[in-house]
Amino acid sequence: MENIDYARLQMAFTLGFHIIFACIGMVMPFFMIVSHYKWLKTRKPVHLQLTKAWQKGVAIFFVTGAVSGTALSFELGLLWPEFMKHAGPVIGMPFSLEGAAFFVEAIALGFYLYGWNKLPEKFHWFTGVIIGISGVLSGILVVSANAWMNAPSGFDVVNGEFTNIDPVAAFFNAAWFTQALHMTLAAFVATGFAVAGIHAFQIRRNKKPELHKEAFRISIFFGAVAAILQPLSGDLSAKDVAERQPVKLAAMEAHYETEKGAPLYIGGIVDEEEKSVSHKIEIPGALSFLAFGDFDAEVKGLNAFPEDELPPVSIVHYAFQTMVGIGTLLMLSGILFLISLKKKSWRDDRWFWWLFAILSPLGFLALEAGWTVTEVGRQPWIIYEVMRTSEAVTPMPGLQYSFYLYVLVYLSLAITVTWLMKRQIKVLNNSIG
């Protein structure tokens, strides 16, 4: 493997981890403030206990999200200095706003964590609301910067230099809205189902069922609503990608031939050498419809593009299938939960809790798969049709060592955080009250 491959692996690895930490840190405050609100209203100790337990989760994930984010802001430069040199002045706006939002979040977190019994009750709760809002804002802003890499705008390239820079136009690039919407919903789906699943498992074990049922209700509600909305946002994204990045759409669907009335492939094994897909289920005309709202529309195939501008097709295709498959499963489970609000008897059955416990990690799997589609699907470009990834990489040799170092650090971090969460739950289950 060459230097650039290690740079890409390191970026993928650190981004992959940061996304998980950041999503949990972004969504959990909402669970926490709902529970906190219930405590202020009902004064039932179970709500206070839950709020304080989730607050510890928020603190741990905020910090791990923050340090991995700090690392990323440097890594962008460390690994891709040529990219940052040109892109910095163009997409700096969302990043500087994100810095501000993040700062507000850190200040609000300071107030919230240390404010119990010190601040007026309502103000204290309100600082929690600010944590939630500024967290979501940070997420949207960062995604907007990434969207620019897919839909570069707000500058002209003259003799290799970026001129006529318009940071506002770059910020509101064509992809920012669909990407930010899709990502925000994904964060709520993934975290909602993950947290709900952990509590479902505890209910299944019959540990403190009252507390865990309350926790389950709050978290799954966010997850279910987001999961049901997500296909709508997915549809918007698909239409957007079809128009802007036809080669990415072709890779997602593994379509080699350009055709009218293109079928949708479900599953399938990609042979990149033979340029064919076997063992797939075909739904006639469905891809044309999903991409362009017309069963007869023409969908460009991979063969219509130069060989050296194709992304790794099989990775993108499998990742896309994984994302859509899990998304559908979670949406159906979300509907199931909403029905269970009426059919309360389901909740006395063991399968109900088992189901949600098993679903727990799937949202994050879908989320990672989704990012794989976005990022790998854009290759070989770092800025779509403007700058190649190979032109952006650092001249510093020996990147494999830095890659190994990051793998070691992030893996131990992930293991430690998981272990800490287990300890938190254990203590919570054994506590009195």
Added chain:
Amino acid sequence: MLYVVLFFTFFSLFLYVLLGGADFGAGIVELFSSPENRKLNRETIYKVMGPIWEANHIWLIILIVILWIAFPMYFNIIITYLHIPITLILLGITMRGVAFIFRHYDAVVDESQIWYNRMFRISSLITPVFLGMSFGALVSGRIIVSPGPQHGFAEIFMLPWLNIFTLLTGFFYAALCAFLAATLLIGETEGEARKIYSRKSAIATIVLVILGGLVLLYGFLTDMAFVKDFVENPFSVAAILLSAVLLIPLWRAIRKERRVLARILAGSQILLVIFAAVNTHFPSLIISAEGDVNMLQGIAPEASINILGITLIVGGAIILPGLFHLMKSFNMIKFSIKEESKN
């Protein structure tokens, strides 16, 4: 708008050195404490630093974001040729951050605390040393901005930041952090603990002055352009001297338990040290093997600078009062009448 951006660049640098530095310093003080004092230190810094702990480090992010938006060429040089120390700094920041949160938020208190503490203390020392080394590397005239095939890996990526001068600046910065932390913590403690921090602060001050002298002496003896210009710049020399003279009222203020004054004095000293260093060569804050690299050349186009300036003003208007209120709420900044009546 360029002036606004420049102001915030140095303002962020100042606050990061001051607040982030005090934060690192707290870990260094803990590292060099006896086991029984470590526990006291741990609790004190959690009480004092806890609420603003995270905010202290965001100044670094702000600084980085400003650099890569407004001064992309500068950022490119820093990030490419200081790849290794910056990676180590990141590792230190990560380790330190998670260790701090683990040791205070782990639900079970057992032997794992030993590891969290160890990780926290060691990374508290290592991170500022590498930060200081990186600062030193930028002005030591060894970075090769346009390397050719005749330059080897070590020459391009190692020697610029790994030499006696940068090591001295690294330790100088670490001592500065320890000085800040000890001075800050004196004001938060009573009785025996107060004596401990006073002693730490005194030791840190002595180490700081010695290391500062060594940095200048070594740079002078090896004909380093930055140090030569520094010595010949009357404003820089005056600032450093004033900073040293301020140690006297600082110690008086500490003895008389005037916390506000002590903090203002310590902060002013840092401001003077930064001013002295920056003033010497501004706007050429990087001195490479090929000569001065002007910060104001190769800056971002006006549109980017303007948007950034507006963001910084608006962001500052929201953040700074919030931060101030936070620090005030949790007694980081004191204006108490109680204190006045003491004297």
